[in-house]
Amino acid sequence: MSEEITPYQVAPKTPLAGSAAAEIREQGEITRRSFPFVLTAAWLLLTAAVGGLASIFGRFLFPNVLFEPVQKFKAGLPGDYSVGEVDERWKDKYGIWIVRTEDSMYALITICTHLGCTPNWLPSQNKFKCPCHGSGYYKTGINFEGPAPRPLERAKIAIDTADGQILIDKSVAFHQERGEWTHPDSFLKL
C-alpha cells in the first residue's frame, strides 16, 4: 500500500549491482552464474571443518600427562651397593642396572640395543642375556654375542652435593660406540 518502512522492517542492504549476490537476491535462488561461488564457499567450509576436526583428533592422541616412572631419580648412597655386583633393585621401577666396580659406578639402561627388549642379568654366567633374540653383553654393557649391533647405553650418573645420594638421569644416555663413556657424567669415580 505505502512505501513507508515500519519498525519491524529492516532497510534492505543493496548488494553491488551485477554481483553474484545481487543476482541471488533478485531471483531468490542460486543462478548459473552464482553457483561457482556457492560451490567454492561450500568446499572451503567443508575443507576447514574436516581439517579442523582432523587436527583436533590428531592432537587428542598426544596426552598432556604421562603416567610413567620419572626419568630422574635418587638411587641411595654409593655405600649401599656392593663391589663387583650388578644391582637389580631399580630394574622393574626405572629400568636401570647399577654396577659398582673397585673404583667406579655406572648406570646401564635395561634396553637391548637390538630391538628394545629387556635382557636378564645372569650372575652364574656373568653376562646380560636378552631372551628375545639372544644378544649377550658383558657386565660393562659391551655386546659380544647375538644380533645386538652396539653396547647397552649408560645413563647420566652424579652425586647430589646436598645429601650425598646418587642421582640418575635416564634422559641423558651415553653411547660407547660414540666414545661417550669417557664423559665425566657417564660414570662415578669413587
Next chain:
Amino acid sequence: MANLKSVQDGIVNSQIWKSIFRVGIPNTNRKRVLAVLGSLILHLHPVKVRRSGVRMSYTWCMGGTSFFLFLVETVTGLLLMFYYRPTIEYAFTDIMDLREQAPFGIMREMHRWGAHAMVIAVWLHMFRVFMTGSYKPPREFNWNVGVILLVLTLLLSFTGYLLPWDQLAIWAITVGSNMARASPGAGTEGPMSSLLKLGDVPLIHSGDDARFALIAGKSIGAATLLRFYVLHCVVIPLAAGFLMAIHFWRVRKDGGISGPL
C-alpha cells in the same frame, strides 16, 4: 599447455586413477549414471527428493539430526576410549583426567551433551513422524524399526550413565536395574515369575533373573561396570548401526522422505 594436457592424460590414464575411477571422465549421460551407481557415497543419495522432503518446517530435520548426533557420539566416544579404563580402580579418576589433563577436556562434555541432544532429537523425530502420519502403510514396518532404535538410544544413555563411576552413576543404575526385577516372567518380582517353579523350587530367583544378567551380579560392582562398558561401546552401537541401515534403506524403498504418498 600441451605439456599440461599430457600430464593430465598421464594421470587419468594411469592404472592408479583407473582403478579408483572406473568410468573415466563422465562426459555422457551413460557415464554419469554409471559414475553415480558405482560410487558408495554418491549412490546413497536418492535419485529424486520430494520438495516436502527438504522443507525444514515439514521434516524438522530431526531424523538427520539424530543420525548426525549418533556420528558425533561415535567419534567422541571413540576418542574417549583412548583414555578411559572400565575398572573400579581407574574409571572415576580417568573421567577426572579426561577433564583436567587430556587434550580437549571438552571432548567428554561433547559426548555428554550429544547424548542428551540425541535423546531429545529422537523423540522429536518420532513426534514429527507421528504428526505427519508418516507411520502409516506402507511405512508401518519402518515405524517399528524406529521404535527399536528409540529403545536402543535410551539404552545407550542408560549404559553410558554408569561409566563415570561416581555416586550419581552407581545409584542411578541401582535404581534403574531394580526395575528389571519387575520383568514379566524374567524378574523375581515380575508377573508370572512366581508361576515358574519346579515343585517348591522357584526357577526365577535373584541369582538368575533379568537383573542378574543385566548387572552381572546381585549388586552393582566391577562386573557391572565392565558389562555396561561393552554394551555401551560395542553391542548397542553395532545393533543400532545395523537397524539404522535398515531404517534408511526402508525410507527410500517406502516412497522417500515422508510427505503424502
